[in-house]
Each structure stands twice: as C-alpha cells, then as structure tokens.
Amino acid sequence: MADMNRTVQELLSDYAGALRDGSVPIFLQSLTRQEGQTIASSDEFWQATEVVRILNGVGFAGKVATADVGLFMSRVDANIVSRLKKPKTSSRTRRTTEGRSMTKPHRTEERV
Amino acid sequence: MNRRLRNALKGLMAPDGDRRRRAMEPFVRATFDMFIRYLYRYLGNEVECEDVLEDVYADIWENPERLCHVATERELLRTVYMYYMRKHLREVYRRMNRHVCLPQKDLENLTAPELGILETMSQAELTQVLARAMRRLKARERRAVELWMEGYSSRAIANELRTTVGAVKMLKFRTMLKLKSMLNEYCDKS
Numbered sequence: 001m002a003d004m005n006r007t008v009q010e011l012l013s014d015y016a017g018a019l020r021d022g023s024v025p026i027f028l029q030s031l032t033r034q035e036g037q038t039i040a041s042s043d044e045f046w047q048a049t050e051v052v053r054i055l056n057g058v059g060f061a062g063k064v065a066t067a068d069v070g071l072f073m074s075r076v077d078a079n080i081v082s083r084l085k086k087p088k089t090s091s092r093t094r095r096t097t098e099g100r101s102m103t104k105p106h107r108t109e110e111r112v
Numbered sequence: 113m114n115r116r117l118r119n120a121l122k123g124l125m126a127p128d129g130d131r132r133r134r135a136m137e138p139f140v141r142a143t144f145d146m147f148i149r150y151l152y153r154y155l156g157n158e159v160e161c162e163d164v165l166e167d168v169y170a171d172i173w174e175n176p177e178r179l180c181h182v183a184t185e186r187e188l189l190r191t192v193y194m195y196y197m198r199k200h201l202r203e204v205y206r207r208m209n210r211h212v213c214l215p216q217k218d219l220e221n222l223t224a225p226e227l228g229i230l231e232t233m234s235q236a237e238l239t240q241v242l243a244r245a246m247r248r249l250k251a252r253e254r255r256a257v258e259l260w261m262e263g264y265s266s267r268a269i270a271n272e273l274r275t276t277v278g279a280v281k282m283l284k285f286r287t288m289l290k291l292k293s294m295l296n297e298y299c300d301k302s
Contacts, residue, residue, distance in 0.1 A: 009285035013266055015222075016284070020263070022157030028205060028212045028219070036213035039222075048288035049222065051295070054230060057153035058239050059261040069144050072162060073137055079170040080133055 005034045008042045016052045020060060113185050117142040121188075124176040136173055143188070147197075149235055150189060154201055154223060164200045171196045190232045198224045229299040245294040253287040256280060 006014065011031075018027035031039070039045055120142045123135025147168065151161040172179065178195045182188045201224035205212075212219060225231075233241070246254055252273065259269045270280045 009281045010278075012285050012288065013281040016260070016288075017265070019156040020260075022155070022160075024156060024223070025205065025208060028208060028214065028222075031213045033213040036215065036218070040215055040218045044285075044289060046221070047292045048285060050225070050228060050230060051288040051291045053153040054238060054242065054295075055257070055261060056156055057149060058235070058242055060152065060156070069141055072144065072166070073140050075162075075166050076136060076140055076169045076173075077133070079166050080136065080173050083170055083174060084129070 005032055005038070008038055008045050011035060011039060012045055012048050012052070015049060016056075019052060019056050113183065113188070114142075117185070117188075121179060121182065124172065125180055129173075132173055132176065136169065139172070140169055143192075146185070146189065146235070147192065150193070151197065151201075153231075155204065160204055164197065164204065167200050168192065168196045171200075185234060186232055189234075190227060193227060193231075230295055241295060241298050242291075245291050245298070248294060249287060249290065253283060253290065256283050257287055257291075260284065 014030070015024075015027055018024045116138070120135065120139040124132055124139055126132050126135060144165075147165055148158075148161050151164055152158070155161050155164070172192070178191055179188065182191055202220050205219060205223050208219075214222070230238070246257065249257070256269055256273065259272055264272070266277050266280045266284075270277045273280065273283075275283075
C-alpha cells in the first residue's frame with residue numbers, strides 16, 4: 001500500500017490554505033494518525049504556523065472588518081439578555097449547597 | 113489608547129448590569145474591528161469569528177473586572193485574548209476532537225495557542241514589520257508568499273514559478289521559518 005501520509009511542509013501548506021479559505025475543520029478531519037504525530041513532534045511546524053496566522057491576519061482579515069457592527073451589536077445584546085434571564089453559572093453551586101442546608105431543617109419540620 | 117476606547121472601558125466598570133449593558137455599544141463599536149481581525153488569524157472564517165466574538169462580548173459584560181487596569185490597546189488585546197477569547201476559541205473545534213487524529217493539547221495549540229510577542233503586536237505594527245521582513249527575502253520566496261496571499265493555490269504558484277507543487281510547498285515552509293526568525297530578530301531588538 002502506498003504511503004499516503006503528508007510531510008510537514010505539505011501539512012503546513014494545507015493548514016495555511018485551510019486557514020486562508022476558512023476551512024480548518026476540513027483540514028483537521030483530513031489528518032491521519034501518523035500525520036497527527038508528525039505535527040505533534042515537529043517544532044518547525046509550530047513555528048511556521050505562527051507566521052501563517054500572522055499572514056492570515058494581515059492579508060485576509062480585511063474581509064471581516066467591514067461587517068455591519070450595528071447588526072452585530074444587536075446579537076451581543078440578545079446574548080446579554082439571554083444571560084440576564086438565566087441564573088448565573090458561577091453562583092449555581094453555591095445556591096445548591098445553600099438549598100440543601102435549607103431543605104434539611106424543612107424536612108425535619110415536616111416530620112415533627 | 114484613544115479617548116473613545118478609554119471612555120468605553122470606563123463605562124464597562126459600572127456596577128449596575130443595565131448601565132454596563134448600555135456601555136457595551138460604544139465598547140463594541142470601538143473594539144469590533146480590532147477583535148474580529150485578531151480572531152480571524154486563528155479561525156479564518158468570518159461566521160465563526162462573529163460567533164466567538166458575540167460570546168466574548170457577553171463574557172466581558174458579565175465579568176469586566178479583568179479589564180479595569182488595562183492602559184494600552186496592546187494590553188487590552190492581550191487581556192481579552194487570555195481571559196475571554198481563548199476559552200471560546202478552544203471550544204470551536206473541541207466537539208470535533210473525537211474525529212480528529214490530533215491530541216487534544218495539539219488541537220488546542222493549533223486553534224488557541226499561547227501568546228507570543230508577535231501575536232500581541234498591533235495590526236499596523238505587524239504590517240510594517242512584515243513588510244520589512246518580506247523585503248529581506250529572496251525574490252522567489254517573496255513571490256511565493258505574495259501569490260499565496262493573493263489567494264493562489266500551490267499548483268497555481270507552481271505554474272507561475274515554473275516549478276513543481278512539492279517544491280512550492282517546501283519553498284513556502286522554508287520561507288515561513290525564515291520569516292519567523294526575522295520577526296523574532298525584530299522582537300529581540302525592540
């Protein structure tokens with residue numbers, strides 16, 4: 001069987017292309033186990049990805065910067081409103097313990 | 113940091129949630145461009161960028177404390193990335209992990225890496241430094257990067273440079289490493 005695993009430079013080229021085209025998930029799914037190991041062990045790959053990201057930011061980010069901020073603001077506001085309606089996650093644990101301590105005496109009261 | 117952004121940040125520190133909610137609009141208007149460009153580096157997809165940024169702003173509204181001592185734009189970007197963006201960036205592809213042959217740690221590093229000095233530079237500074245580094249490259253290396261940035265595929269670049277696809281991929285890889293060392297040199301000097 002032919003060896004289909006890509007080399008580090010091929011992987012970098014494909015990652016750069018995927019980042020440029022906005023299809024990183026497809027690149028990630030295309031990785032074989034061996035290629036995953038190649039990436040994990042290659043220091044040069046990680047160094048090169050840093051430059052690829054910077055080039056991506058400098059060269060192509062202009063596309064998104066023109067988005068309608070007003071429209072986006074309404075999305076943020078809707079997100080905030082939904083969080084206002086939901087109880088806070090951080091205080092949930094505290095409330096649960098408080099609840100437990102509150103219910104115990106209540107149950108005993110009932111029994112009495 | 114410009115006055116508009118400073119005032120917007122001040123508004124976020126209000127203890128009252130409703131006042132903070134009203135203060136979000138000037139903050140979003142002052143920072144949207146900067147943040148979305150920054151996210152685009154990691155995702156390369158505007159839909160995902162906007163989804164992540166929406167959650168980032170809602171997190172900032174909920175817990176703005178991390179931003180109270182921010183004095184410069186660079187510091188703001190760094191703080192927002194570290195405490196608000198990074199966790200959401202990691203979430204983007206986490207669901208895929210089951211189907212990806214890449215360890216979780218490497219997947220996280222690919223989508224939300226540790227911050228280097230380069231990554232906290234402003235867009236203007238980066239553009240300037242990159243242009244300077246590009247001028248120091250050999251003509252063939254520079255042409256390959258320029259064509260790639262224009263949207264050319266490796267095959268199209270190979271046709272343009274009259275070489276093979278494999279050679280182009282190798283050339284790009286070597287050029288990226290060269291650029292990285294040049295950018296590191298700049299960071300060391302400054």
